[in-house]
Structures are given as structure tokens and as C-alpha cells.
Amino acid sequence: MSITELKPEQLKKHFPLESFPFETTQDLPALETVIGQDRALRAMELALGIQSSGYNIFVTGASGTGRTTIVKDILNRFAEKRPVPSDWVYVYNFTDPDSPEAFHLPAGMGKEFQWDMDQLISTLKREIKRAFSSENYDEQKMIIINRTNEQKRKLIQQLDEEAKRLGLQIQSTPMGFQTIILKDGKPIKPEDYEKLAPEEKEEISRRIQMLENKIAETVRALTRMDMEAQKSLNTLNERVASFVTEQYVNELKEKYRDHAQILRYLDNVSRDIINNINEFLSEVEKEEQKPPVDLERRSHFKRYKVNVVVDNRHLTGAPVIYETNPTYNNLIGRIEKYAVFGTYLTDFTMIKAGSLLRANGGYLMVDAYQILKNPFVYDALKRAIKNKEIRIEDVSELYGFISSAVIKPQPIPLDVKVVLIGSSLIYYLLQAYDEEFSKIFKIRADFDYETHSDQHTIHQYARFIKKVVDEEHLLPFDRSAVREVILYGHRLVEDQKKISLQFGRIVGIIREASYWAQQDGQPVVSAGHVRKAISEYEYRHNMIEEKIQEMIERDIYRIQVDGEAVGQINGLAVLNVGNYSFGRPNRITAKTYIGNEQVVHIERKARLSGKIHDKGVYVFSGFFNSKFGSHIPLSFSASLTFEQSYSVIDGDSASSTELFALISSLAEVPIKQGIAVTGSVNQNGEIQAIGGVNEKIEGFYRVCQAKGLTGEQGVIIPRSNVDHLMLKDEVIQAVAEGKFHIWAIDTVEDGLEILTGMPAGERDRRGRFPRNTIYYRVEQNLKKLAKRADAFRKKISGENKKKTADKPAPKPEEEGNDNDNANA
Structure with a gap:
């Protein structure tokens, strides 16, 4: 057996102020590295250093x-x-307009090229329009038009002369040339034409046919003239457009002569403007008329825009x-x-x-x-x-x-x-x-959430505080405040040998401590301000905790913290409300009686227990059955429950507590109600570590404090949880004054001795427990229950046999009648 009552110095990590070789964080350089994340940093450096795909x-x-x-x-x-x-831009694809072309440019050149293109098109709109409005252009255009008109006039004159020679006349209409029959130099009337002899009509038809052939030939010639004239005009337009366009485009090409993609694109722009000069001019006219927004969006000039999708100039x-x-x-x-x-x-x-x-x-x-x-x-x-x-x-x-x-x-x-x-x-x-x-x-x-706490880590933590203070322009922290922040880091991970890397919470406390120091009119943050920040944080989140505490104090939640009771014990649970956790005691009771179901957990029957909790019940049942069931038949049933618990319970941290209540009930030995227990148990009876040990101890302490400290109260915890203790100063002070106690145990037997004041007992060579031990009393009561169960079974069996023997045999007639009835 190994029972240890813990001393005040074991209940918290301690740092002497002398271990901090500075007065305030102003004496420290700001942290430039990362604390305790070597694994993550090495992984990142590997990935960032390898350029192969998949990394x-x-x-x-x-x-x-x-x-x-x-x-x-x-x-x-x-x-x-x-x-x-590089910058990346999208431009119009003159070959496939539905597939915009992407190309890259040196950083910052994307926006510059976009501006240059806007200026180019703006200039071309102005200069091309000016060129096409010049006297020189008008003269060249009129030369082409006049030359064509003269050629057409001569051709029509020849046609007219041919018509007169044939005794006919032509008239130009929107539908083409119309032939008119003449007689005596004047158009013949329809009725006069009908009076003509057939030979004359035939002759007129022959002449009309000859003229229509000539008209068709003339129309073809006129069409060719128009086409040649238009071709000449287009050539003129392209020549003028090319002269103006290439003049300005070449300036831009010279600027971007080292960028083949831009040169190719500018060639496409120049070619498109020249080939579509008429549409270009038409769009210039439309712009001057201030078109609606939708026409503006579909403007011909949009194709010459540059869309910079990635701009890395800054x-x-x-x-x-x-x-x-x-x-x-x-x-x-x-x-x-x-x-x-x-x-x-x-x-x-x-x-x-x-x-x-x-x-x-x-x-x-x-x-x-x-x-x-x-x-x-x-x-x-x-x-x-x-x-x-x-x-x-x-x-x-x-x-x-x-x-x-x-x-x-x-x-x-x-x-x-x-x-x-x-x-x-x-x-x-x-x-x-x-x-x-x-x-x-x-x-x-x-990324780890904790790291080992050593002198190097503590110094880094202090420099981290300095970094936050500098970055957020907070008040400097003296070394007592730094120590409190570091202790809070230990508290967050519940470990005296490790410290938290969850800097979100740490930074919050640093900011708030600085605020409280400012409110206090102090130039430097001290330990009291850090403690104030922590207590204020808890106050903001602990309303539910206070409500539960109030109900315990008013005996709405029934918790007994003095005296003794059989089959009743105080277990400890942790409630999590968002980022805040707190402990509260729960009364656990056990009732035992004759039966064969052994341990019946009421929470499990009511479907209010989780799988881990159920496992804990099975595990301590295994220990109990192994301890006592190998020597005598177990003919008992036990009901266990968390009193006044109305929500799902999970975890195995109360398995040892439930076992103690069961043993107390079977041994009929009372348990001290001023002592609460936490810890899981394995099938060998060893007490194992649990989580939330600090919250559990503090939760029970607050209840005892409210109901009155007697000096006999305390908490039993697993020995493997001692390094996890980071208790509040008020609890440590109560322990130092002997008003509250914390025991560390290794086995079920250790816990039973503290709870009852009676040794648990150990079997001798003959397999018997010593008298005046708990296990002896458990075994004796189990034997009594087994005998009573056996006697009851025999009694029931005898009564059943007697009833069978006393029952009269059926008469033959009745048997016959029964058979007849059955046959019927």
C-alpha cells in the first residue's frame, strides 16, 4: 500500500522570482522564433524546400x-x-474570339501595357478620323469616284446610242434599265403597237432582244466598275489607316521589342484595325453619339482592351x-x-x-x-x-x-x-x-498544443510576452506578471512539466492584464493584474457554475460533506461550457441485495451513460468478480447511480468511486462523506489517471468551503495525476493550514483505507481475509447472501414439489371425457 498526503509545494509548479533575470519585459528582446513546434517547422521547411510536384x-x-x-x-x-x-493578362483572340488569349509579362508591366493600349486606341480613334476627314483623302477619294462615274457615263451613253440605232430608247429605273419602243422618234402607244403587222412586231422583238443583250453586258461592266471603284476606295482606306495605325503601333512595338507575345499581339491589333477600318470609323461615330450602356459594353473597341487578371507590381x-x-x-x-x-x-x-x-x-x-x-x-x-x-x-x-x-x-x-x-x-x-x-x-x-517546460522554454515565453507587448503597444510586464502568465500556461495543459502552446488564450490574458493595469493607473503590469485578468475571464464564463454551486448550497442538489454513510460517496465530474471547464461533485449511491444480475447501472438502463462509462463499470465489475468470485458464488445484485443527474454521463474517471460505493454497501462499512474521489480503475485494482483533476478538486473545495471546512475534508486522486496539479492559491492555502487534504493513491485498497479508516485486507496462504478488514466483511456478507439465495431456492423448490404431490390424480372418466373432448 502506498498512500501519500500531498504537501502544498506539490500542488502547483513553482518558479522563484530569482529565476527571471530581468525586471520588466523592457529588458528583453522580442521573440523572433517559434516556441516548441520543431516537428511542424521541420516538416514545413522540407515541403517548402522541395519543388517537386505533390509537396x-x-x-x-x-x-x-x-x-x-x-x-x-x-x-x-x-x-x-x-x-x-509575372503579371498575367487576357486579351482578345483574333483567331478564336471564344478563347481569350493569356500571356505573362514582367511584374508591373501588365498595368503599364493596359494603359498603353488604352492610349493607343484613344489616339487612333482621333488620328484615323482626322486622316479620313482631311482634304487630301477627300481629293483621292473623289478622283476614284469621278473616274468611275465618267467611265460609267460613257458606257451608258454608248448603250443609249445603240438603243437609238435600233429604234428604241432606254430609261434608268430603280429596277434597272427599261426598254421603250419608238415610232417616228416617239414612244409608241400600246394600242398603236397592237395595230402593227406581225412582221413589224417580230422585227421589234428582235431589236429588243439585241438591246437587252447589250444592256446585260453594260450592267456587268457597270458592276465591275463599282467593284473596282470600291476596291480602290478600300485600298485607299487601308493605305490611310495603315499609315496612321502603323505609325503609332510601331512606337509601342519599339517599347516592347523584347516581348514577343506583345509584338505578335500588336501585329494582330494593327491588322484588325486596317482590315475593319470601316467598322472602326462607324464605331467612332457611334461613340460620339453617346450610346446606351449595353451598346457601350458591346463596343467594337472592347476587343482592343487588356484585362490584367494578376498585378504583382507592388x-x-x-x-x-x-x-x-x-x-x-x-x-x-x-x-x-x-x-x-x-x-x-x-x-x-x-x-x-x-x-x-x-x-x-x-x-x-x-x-x-x-x-x-x-x-x-x-x-x-x-x-x-x-x-x-x-x-x-x-x-x-x-x-x-x-x-x-x-x-x-x-x-x-x-x-x-x-x-x-x-x-x-x-x-x-x-x-x-x-x-x-x-x-x-x-x-x-x-502543431503541438504543449511543450516541455524548461529554463529555455520559460525564457522564450518571457520574450513572447515582450513581442505581444511591443506589437500591440501594451504596458510592460514585470517579472512577477511574467511568472503568472507562465503559470497560467501550465494550468491550461494541467501539467507541471509542460506548458501550453495555445497562444490564443495566453495573448488574451496578456491584453486584459495590461488593461487592468491601465485601469489601476500603473505603468507596469504586475502579478495581481494577471490574476485579475484570469478571474475576470472566469467570471464572464462561470454563470452556470455559480448556479450549480448555489443549488448545492441550498440543498437542491444534495451533497453531504461531513459525517459517514454506507454505500454513498462523492464522485467528481467536469462540465465543459465552451472554452470554460469546472468541476462539481456528484453523489453516487450503491444498493446491494440478493439476486444474480450483479452490478446494474441505472444510468445505463436509462440510456444516460456513454460507452466509455459503461466500459468502466464492466472493468471494475471484473476486478470485483476476480477478487471475490473465485472463492464463493456471487449471488447478489447491486444498483449504482449518480443521484440527481439528468444528462448523459461519460468517461471512466468515476469507476473507482463507484467501486468504493459498491464495496461499502456490501461490507456495510460507512464512507467518510467529507472525502471525494476521482480516478479510473483497471481489473487489477490499480488506480489510473484521469482528466480535469484541478477543476474536480477545486469544485469539491468550493462546496466544502460553502458548507464549512472541518479539517477532515479532501480529495483522493490517482498518484499518476500528481504532476498534473496546478491548483489555485486558495486551495493550496487551505491545504497548508490543514483545512483541506489531497491524497494520492495507487490501488483500490489505498482508497478504501482513507475512506473508511479500516484496512482493506489481503488473503493469507489459506485464501482467507483477516478479520476486521473490509474485504473480510464483504466476503462474509456475500456468503450470507449466497446462503439466503440458496435457502430461498430450496424453499421454493420444496414448495413446488409439495404442490405437485398434493395435486389429486384425474379420474378415468374425466380422462376419457378429456380425450373425447380433445378428439372432438
Whole structure:
């Protein structure tokens, strides 16, 4: 047996002020490294150092560890050493207008080229219009028109002379040339024509046919003249347009002479303007008339725009993008639309980049849960990473949600490191159910929530406080305040040898302590201000705890903390309310009686117990049956319950407590009600560690304090939980004054001796327990129950036999009648 009553110095981690070699955080340099995350940092450095495909990162770890901030800092550090990636633009594809062309430019040149193109088109609108309005152009145009008109006049004159020679006349109409029959130099009337002799009519028809042949020949010649004239005009227009266009385009080509893609594009622009000069001029006229917005959107000049989808002019290294809302459009990109007469239209100027493209050449951080929550995003991200290219497509068009004009922008090559941040559960689920996941995210960076507490770590913690103070312009912390923050870090992980890395909570306390120091009018934060910040945090969250405490004090929840009782004990539970946990005692009772069901747990029967709790009951039942069932038959039943518990109970931390109540009931030995117990038990009777030990002890202490400390009260905990003690000062003070006690035990027998003041007992060579021990009394009472059960069975069996013997035999007639009735 090994029972240890713990001393005050064992109930909390202690740091002498002399171990902090500074007066305030002003004497310290700010922390520049990361505390206690060597595993995660090495994983990230490996992934970021390998440029092969698939070396993307999945970051796991508890929230509040600062993983997002740390990852961002690491990525920024790597990004500073990498070159600034190219800008990306989309331009009109003159060969395939439905497939906008993408090309890259040096960082910052995208916006510059966009501005240059806008200026070029603006200049060309003005200069081309001026050229086509010049006297020189009008003269050349009139020469062509007049020459053609003269040629046409001569041809028509020849036709007219031919008609006169044939005794006919031609007249020009909108439908062409009309032939008129003449007689004596005048048009013949229809009635006069009818009076002509047949030979004359035949002659007239022959002459008309000859003239119509000549008319057809003349019309063909006139058409050729018009075509040649138009060709000459087009040549003139193209020559004028080419002169003006190439003059300004060549200036731009000279500026971008080292960029083959731009040179090719400018050639296409120049060719398109020259080939479509009439439409160009027509659009200039329309613009001057201030057209409606929808016509403006469909303007001919839109094709000469440059759509800069990625602009890296302000970067000094590779981009680091953290996408907080990874919808399909935000991550992959989108193609916007506008409505015209009920139809959705779009063009290359409405292509918008997503964060994946903006991170091209650098790093992208995304929350894994948010990606999985948004439809289509995870598959699109995987597709982009696998194919090393990003296609900006309209998701509604992909799945046929909406009918609209479709464009398919050319894909853009993708070179990006993707960092997903999520829980371990999401990581394991993706690993189990997505066979591609491990190929794409080869590296896991797992952030720890705690680290070993040594002198180096403590010094880093102090420098971390200095960093927060500097970044947020808080008051400096003296060394007593630093010590309190560090103790709080130990309390968060409930361990004297480890300290918390959940810096979200730590930073909150640092800020609030500075606030309370300011309210107190102090220039420096001291220990009292940190304790004030912690107590205020608890006060903001402990309303439910106070309500329960009040009900205990008013005996609405019945908890006895003095005296003795058989089969009754105080167990300890932890309630979690969001980020706040607190302990509360529960009365556990056991009743034993003759039966064969052995241990019946009322919570399990009522479906108010979890699987782990049920397992704990089975485990201590195994210990009990092994301890006593190997020598005598167990003919008892026991009912166990958590009194006044109306919600689901889970966990095995009360299994030893329930066992103590069962043994007390069977032994008919009272348990001291001023002592509460926590700890799980195995089938060998060893007491095992549990969670929430500090909250449990403090919860019971508060009840005892409210009802009156007697000096006999305390809590029994597993010895393996001693290193987890980080109790509040008021509890430690009560222990130091002998008003409250904490015992550490290893076995069931240790606990029984503390609870009852009677040794548990151990079997001798003959397998018997010594008298005046608990186990002896348990075994004797089990024997009594077994004898009573056996006697009762014999009595019932004898009564049944007697009833059978006393029953009169049926008469033959009755038997016959019965048989007859049966046959009938």
C-alpha cells in the first residue's frame, strides 16, 4: 500500500522570482522564433524546400496554437527570397474570339501595357478620323469616284446610242434599265403597237432582244466598275489607316521589342484595325453619339482592351495569399456577365482571377473545412494542382445551371505551394477516403498544443510576452506578471512539466492584464493584474457554475460533506461550457441485495451513460468478480447511480468511486462523506489517471468551503495525476493550514483505507481475509447472501414439489371425457 498526503509545494509548479533575470519585459528582446513546434517547422521547411510536384502541406493541430500566424510568417520568410512572379493578362483572340488569349509579362508591366493600349486606341480613334476627314483623302477619294462615274457615263451613253440605232430608247429605273419602243422618234402607244403587222412586231422583238443583250453586258461592266471603284476606295482606306495605325503601333512595338507575345499581339491589333477600318470609323461615330450602356459594353473597341487578371507590381517577393472564404469564384476565379434583353453575355474583359491564380509563383493558405464546405471547390483545387494549370471556367456553365454566351479562356500554367489548415480529423478522413489526397499533400505539419517546460522554454515565453507587448503597444510586464502568465500556461495543459502552446488564450490574458493595469493607473503590469485578468475571464464564463454551486448550497442538489454513510460517496465530474471547464461533485449511491444480475447501472438502463462509462463499470465489475468470485458464488445484485443527474454521463474517471460505493454497501462499512474521489480503475485494482483533476478538486473545495471546512475534508486522486496539479492559491492555502487534504493513491485498497479508516485486507496462504478488514466483511456478507439465495431456492423448490404431490390424480372418466373432448 502506498498512500501519500500531498504537501502544498506539490500542488502547483513553482518558479522563484530569482529565476527571471530581468525586471520588466523592457529588458528583453522580442521573440523572433517559434516556441516548441520543431516537428511542424521541420516538416514545413522540407515541403517548402522541395519543388517537386505533390509537396503541398496540410497543417494540423489544435486551434489557438497560433498555427495560422506561424505558417504565414514562415511563408513570408521564404517568399522574401523568391523572385516576384509575372503579371498575367487576357486579351482578345483574333483567331478564336471564344478563347481569350493569356500571356505573362514582367511584374508591373501588365498595368503599364493596359494603359498603353488604352492610349493607343484613344489616339487612333482621333488620328484615323482626322486622316479620313482631311482634304487630301477627300481629293483621292473623289478622283476614284469621278473616274468611275465618267467611265460609267460613257458606257451608258454608248448603250443609249445603240438603243437609238435600233429604234428604241432606254430609261434608268430603280429596277434597272427599261426598254421603250419608238415610232417616228416617239414612244409608241400600246394600242398603236397592237395595230402593227406581225412582221413589224417580230422585227421589234428582235431589236429588243439585241438591246437587252447589250444592256446585260453594260450592267456587268457597270458592276465591275463599282467593284473596282470600291476596291480602290478600300485600298485607299487601308493605305490611310495603315499609315496612321502603323505609325503609332510601331512606337509601342519599339517599347516592347523584347516581348514577343506583345509584338505578335500588336501585329494582330494593327491588322484588325486596317482590315475593319470601316467598322472602326462607324464605331467612332457611334461613340460620339453617346450610346446606351449595353451598346457601350458591346463596343467594337472592347476587343482592343487588356484585362490584367494578376498585378504583382507592388510585391517585393513571391505572393503569400490567405483565402478566408474559398468559394469556387474566390479561389478559382470567375467570368462575370451582363444581361441584354434577357440573355447573359460576357467577354474576355470580365474574366476575374481567384486567389489560386493571384498566388501563382508563391504560396496559398486555405482553411480545409471551408474548402470542403463549399461545393465544387475541393475537386477544382485538386485538378489545378495535378494539371499544373488553372482554367477559369464558369461553374454555373459547367453544370448547366444557366444559359449564357460561353467563353473558354486559355489555361494559365500554375506553380504554387498550397497550404491547407485543418483539424486532424479532416486530415485522417481525407487520407482514408480520397486516394489522391496523399499524392497531392505529401507533407503534414502537425502543431503541438504543449511543450516541455524548461529554463529555455520559460525564457522564450518571457520574450513572447515582450513581442505581444511591443506589437500591440501594451504596458510592460514585470517579472512577477511574467511568472503568472507562465503559470497560467501550465494550468491550461494541467501539467507541471509542460506548458501550453495555445497562444490564443495566453495573448488574451496578456491584453486584459495590461488593461487592468491601465485601469489601476500603473505603468507596469504586475502579478495581481494577471490574476485579475484570469478571474475576470472566469467570471464572464462561470454563470452556470455559480448556479450549480448555489443549488448545492441550498440543498437542491444534495451533497453531504461531513459525517459517514454506507454505500454513498462523492464522485467528481467536469462540465465543459465552451472554452470554460469546472468541476462539481456528484453523489453516487450503491444498493446491494440478493439476486444474480450483479452490478446494474441505472444510468445505463436509462440510456444516460456513454460507452466509455459503461466500459468502466464492466472493468471494475471484473476486478470485483476476480477478487471475490473465485472463492464463493456471487449471488447478489447491486444498483449504482449518480443521484440527481439528468444528462448523459461519460468517461471512466468515476469507476473507482463507484467501486468504493459498491464495496461499502456490501461490507456495510460507512464512507467518510467529507472525502471525494476521482480516478479510473483497471481489473487489477490499480488506480489510473484521469482528466480535469484541478477543476474536480477545486469544485469539491468550493462546496466544502460553502458548507464549512472541518479539517477532515479532501480529495483522493490517482498518484499518476500528481504532476498534473496546478491548483489555485486558495486551495493550496487551505491545504497548508490543514483545512483541506489531497491524497494520492495507487490501488483500490489505498482508497478504501482513507475512506473508511479500516484496512482493506489481503488473503493469507489459506485464501482467507483477516478479520476486521473490509474485504473480510464483504466476503462474509456475500456468503450470507449466497446462503439466503440458496435457502430461498430450496424453499421454493420444496414448495413446488409439495404442490405437485398434493395435486389429486384425474379420474378415468374425466380422462376419457378429456380425450373425447380433445378428439372432438
